[in-house]
Amino acid sequence: MTSAFGTILKRDLLLALRRRSEIFTVLFFFIVVISLFPLGVGTEEKILQQMAPGVVWIAALLASTLALDRLFSADYEDGTLEKIVLSPSSLSMSVFAKILAHWLLTGLPLVLISPLLGLFYHLPMDSIFVMMFVLFIGTPVLSMLGAIAAALTLGLRGGGVLVSLLVLPLYIPVLVYGAGAISTSMITGVSIEPYVLLLLAFSLLSIVFSPWVTAAALKISLE
Amino acid sequence: MSLEVIKLQCQRGEKELFSELSFALRSKQLMRIEGQNGTGKTTLLRTLCGLYQPEAGEVHWNGKSIKKLGEEYLKDLFYLGHHNAIKADLSALENLQINTALAGETYSEDDLLQALDDIGLFGSEYKPTAHLSQGQKRRVALAGLLLSKAKLWVLDEPFVALDGFAVKLLQEVIAKHIENEGMAILTTHQEVPLTNGEILSISLDLNSSSTGNESTSSDD
Structure with missing residues (x-):
């Protein structure tokens, strides 16, 4: 069970290293979207501070849907997905390895670059740390939910757009609580704990259920 | 070791590919599935692997349904499909x-x-x-x-794109596998002597879909 998990995780990271453009597409999209807002709405400190939480999260949602389309379709096209399904180990664990690799390649870079973008928006240091933290616990939800949609639309024509349409409404809770946590951190005397706890709950829930649901969806899509 | 197919029925969309298909395969036997394009050879192989759910009927491995066996069955199975399952990078x-x-x-x-x-x-x-x-x-x-x-090899058109040397090598590999208590099921359009063990063949060629379209013959 662990061997298939490790093999797939290692393989996906190795493949991404050989073809770096896919990681950078997501990262640059995130940076560009966030950088465009100040150009459009002006550089007044107060407005930017107020907008930052929402802008960062919306950019993260859109960026994460970019790579979802390729999550399973590349393996589907060259037949390796069948090999994974026919491997004598738990398909849910294999799927979990794929989603984890996807998050490491598309979610984690966003978390790491976000402090720089926080500075664009004049965010106080404390809020920047909060932003990094909520992105860290919130972006796995995006990969986990996205995987379900990617598995369901596998092999369909125009699947890419469909994935975004399916998955963006499901991201709303993450957007609300993720952005809420950052906004609240700028108000003194108010605790961000409820937001963080709820995000953590979403995160854990999606980690537990998504690989299992995605595995079932993949089996249907492969027929 | 035995693979048993019991009254299998498969359809693709509206079209019924085959029904009431039954056969059994034991160690040291090779089965060759024949049929024109579009008669359901690949679907049959995928059904045997559990990748495709049949409309009716069951596939048994050593007397137990492959659905129940799950990973235990997959351990004994090697499947080679149309795609090579290799990463270009x-x-x-x-x-x-x-x-x-x-x-x-x-x-x-x-x-x-x-x-x-x-x-x-x-x-x-x-x-x-x-x-x-x-x-x-x-x-x-x-x-x-x-x-x-793996004990059971399911090979979909294994000889495609291979040159003479590789075809011969593959024949030897399959023959050796059969001799070592293995079993194999394959589809091919080429006439190739595969093994001196027992070869069963089955044809999906009949157009009438309601009658059983099996014609099992064995030759030593």
């Missing part, structure tokens, strides 16, 4: 290493290189498979067959 060696690891088997690098060598890929082990020809890519996929410890 990875080298032949890396692909082979990943595919054997996914099958739950671990080999030293020497063993893997030896298998690639045996199948005629000497000198291309470290190249990305994107740079290889169709036939060479097929060989990378078949190298997994040389190492596989």
Whole structure:
């Protein structure tokens, strides 16, 4: 069970290293979207501070849907997905390895670059740390939910757009609580704990259920 | 070891491919599935692997339904589909290493290189498979067959894109597998002497879909 998990995780990271453009597409999209807002709405400190939480999260949602389309379709096209399904180990664990690799390649870079973008928006240091933290616990939800949609639309024509349409409404809770946590951190005397706890709950829930649901969806899509 | 197919019925969309299909396969037997394009050969093979759910009927491995056996059945199974299941960005060696690891088997690098060598890929082990020809890519996929410890081989058109040397090698590999208590099911359009063991063949060619369309004959 662990061997298939490790093999797939290692393989996906190795493949991404050989073809770096896919990681950078997501990262640059995130940076560009966030950088465009100040150009459009002006550089007044107060407005930017107020907008930052929402802008960062919306950019993260859109960026994460970019790579979802390729999550399973590349393996589907060259037949390796069948090999994974026919491997004598738990398909849910294999799927979990794929989603984890996807998050490491598309979610984690966003978390790491976000402090720089926080500075664009004049965010106080404390809020920047909060932003990094909520992105860290919130972006796995995006990969986990996205995987379900990617598995369901596998092999369909125009699947890419469909994935975004399916998955963006499901991201709303993450957007609300993720952005809420950052906004609240700028108000003194108010605790961000409820937001963080709820995000953590979403995160854990999606980690537990998504690989299992995605595995079932993949089996249907492969027929 | 036995594979039993009981009253299998499959359809693709509206079209019924076959129904009431029953046969059994035991150790040291090879089955060849014949039929024109579009008669459901690939669907049948995928159903045997559990990749496709039949409309009716069951597939049993050693007397138990493959659905219930799950991973236990998959351990005994090697499937080679139309696609080679190799990654274009990875080298032949890396692909082979990943595919054997996914099958739950671990080999030293020497063993893997030896298998690639045996199948005629000497000198291309470290190249990305994107740079290889169709036939060479097929060989990378078949190298997994040389190492596989699975009892049941399900091969969909294994001879496609191979040259004379590779076809002969593959025949020998299959023959050896059959002699070692193994069993294999394959589809091919080529007339090839496969083994001196028992060969069953089954044809999906009949157009009438309501009657049973099996014609099992065995020749030694």
